[in-house]
Amino acid sequence: MAKHHQIDALIVGAGGAGLMAALHCSRQIKNTAVISKLYPTRSHTGTAQGGIAAPLGNMEEDRWEWYMYDTVKGGDYLVDQDAAEILAKESIGAVIELEHMGLPFDRTRDGKIEQRRFGGHTRNEGEAPVMRSCKAADRTGHMILQTLYQQCIKQNVRFFDEFQVIDLMVEDNVCRGVVAVEILTGELHVFHAKAVLLAIGGFGRVWSVTSNAHSLTGDGVAIALRRGVPLEDMEFFQFHPTGIYKMGILLSEALRGEGAIFTNDTGERFMARYAPTMKDLASRDVCSRCIYLEVREGRGIGGKDYVYIDARPETINTYQSGPGGKTVTAEHLEAALPDVFEMARVYLGVEPLKQGIPIQPTAHYAMGGVPTDNDGRVLADAQGTLVRGLYAAGECACVSVHGANRLGTNSLVDLVVFGRRGGKAMADFCTRADFAPPPAHPEAETVAQINRIRNGTGKEKPARIRSEMQKVMMDHVGVFREGPAIQNALDTIRELKERYQNISIEDKGQRFNTDLYEAWELGCLLDLAEVTAYAALDRTESRGAHWREDFPKRDDAHWLKHTFVTRRNGSLEATYKPVVITRFEPKERTY
């Protein structure tokens, strides 16, 4: 028998977006709770390194309009500009709020929040890099996660830690709660709620080389899809240019903010050729493509499939690539980038002050996800119908402020700004709304899914299916794509989904059965891989992170629109929603 709970406002996921929503919602709604499959401090927000943007102007002149322009241009004009305006304006208050909560930002001589440069952030619409990223050394995400969790403790927010959400109760376009399993005991819990906010993060584990945690399997996004919610812009997945070679572990863009440059086998600073103004601080999609092109031309290091990020002080000083062209010292770099340098030392055995660091693009961030309006309310279709009582925020949501490519720092801004808005909107809703009745057998679907896996007797091993999926997605739905290859990937994913029906696991117990939940998570990844490949095949143009070699131009006449993919009776269909354009007309994108 399942345990039943009645919670007014239920938040799924305890990263930055979930905790921010919980803080703001629980100020108004006492009966607020957070469910997370991890302890909150294990959430992936904690791995964000470089910073959170806000045009505070603490270092040099800056304006929200410039930041909004950079966000729109960075997203290759697929960004909804009303949302980008909110992001740019509210980032200031959001960063100040974090400081008031106690976040230990780095400081200027006069005690203000110190800021640094980041890719794609410019002064006066592209003139030059601007210092806009607020940071705590290179552990900004860690400090955001810790600070928000601290505040949740202070405010007595209720947590259900290590609960795996398996199903969403949605009927007739009304959300009524979720069904979850307590990982410790294997017990079923039905959470009947007035409102649910999904803040479950990303799904980089679809690809073989990724910066994402093992737990980033897109559960809530897949569950929403299964319950009839469309997914928006899933073809846009960001590959971050500086993943540690082979491992994919992220080395922050703060490296380049502090002056590090890319070099190829001949030692050339190749980004100067591709992006004459911004060079190494061009946006991430651009840098990742350039690395692939260098490798293709045979200029990878030793002819292999990687290049260097060079953070040696002598290199930075030779090219005058440091902030404002100033001279940098080893001591300064060590203080500004302690974690990044340590990762190079620990995982690669490379001394970053003396050697280039081998890097390759790594699957990093989902621009797409569950579609929402500017208050986190989930859309049921491309016409803007709402799913009553369902909200989403953070990486799993698509507002869309990132369009076709997210700017560095903007994931943190997104989760604070839209986590807050979602939490407030949810609280307003809960004060007005009653509980919608739960479905007749709320736990039936969850029990069926769990039993199918636990009792499966087939020969397939989940780990093999997962690694085959990751390989085909990396090969064919990565930085460069083309029609037949994507089709091949889509066919393979569908075969893997068939094979997934024949898996078996070894752990049949109830207690902390990670064998079971990993297998279940694989089902989510397969669903999201399928939607990603489907949407990538559908979009016959190149824009932002979605680069089609068979359609190498951006095609505003046909494709200045968002993709909504819905699953009905097992098959996928795409519809489209126009992009909101308010301030900046699309133009050619160069850096």
Next chain:
Amino acid sequence: MKRPSSFVVPFKAGDALMRVHLKIQRFDPEKDAKPYWSEHDIEVEKTDQVLDALHQVKWYHDGTLTLRRSCAHGICGSDAMRINGRNALACKVLIKDVGQKITVQPLLGLPIIKDLVVDMEPFFAKYRSVKPYLINTDDPGERERLQSPEDRARYDDTTKCILCAACTTACPAFWANDEYVGPAAIVQSHRFIFDSRDQIAPERLDIMADTMGVWRCRTAFNCVEACPRGIDVTRAISEVKQAVMTGKAR
């Protein structure tokens, strides 16, 4: 144009493989009367993490092996465990640094839930007991509170803590008395005692002066060795002791 040659790295690249013998402490209270060892001979790359080796066992040899893990690069703090007798994060220890015989156990001093998974609740209860949040009741106004770089530097080291419990469960004073608040909670207390924006240092020092507080520390330095974030834990503890004695945080 041709697509670039594949960026995909095979599961095993093959040039630096090495055979290792893994010995893992196992215990499932649903079926086992007491803990036992499972042993596995597997092939891994020298630059693999111990976590990769554990995953290889779990994914391809024994799905019942149970552990926590998430980020796999030393930040989330999920996979603290005892590796060859020393507390560490399994994702931050490379095979080449531990050799061919690898013994893995759960953290000591916390109840075992299953295999390498321990009950973290007692640890988080201690964390919560030190009021791990900034308290400042003044109206901060519209902009950030000011803090000089020197004041910010004063508590920098202790902001790095990821609450993995490696330090506390390596501490002989904690093993001797599990009422002791432990090094991780003191690190958290330090982070606020020495933050110029916080207003309740006297209350924090009172908490630390409790019989189960900072004086239980016998400076064994195990915590410093165990900390995967390189925090000088013993130094932080001695600064808190100093502040308790003088009654002055700053």
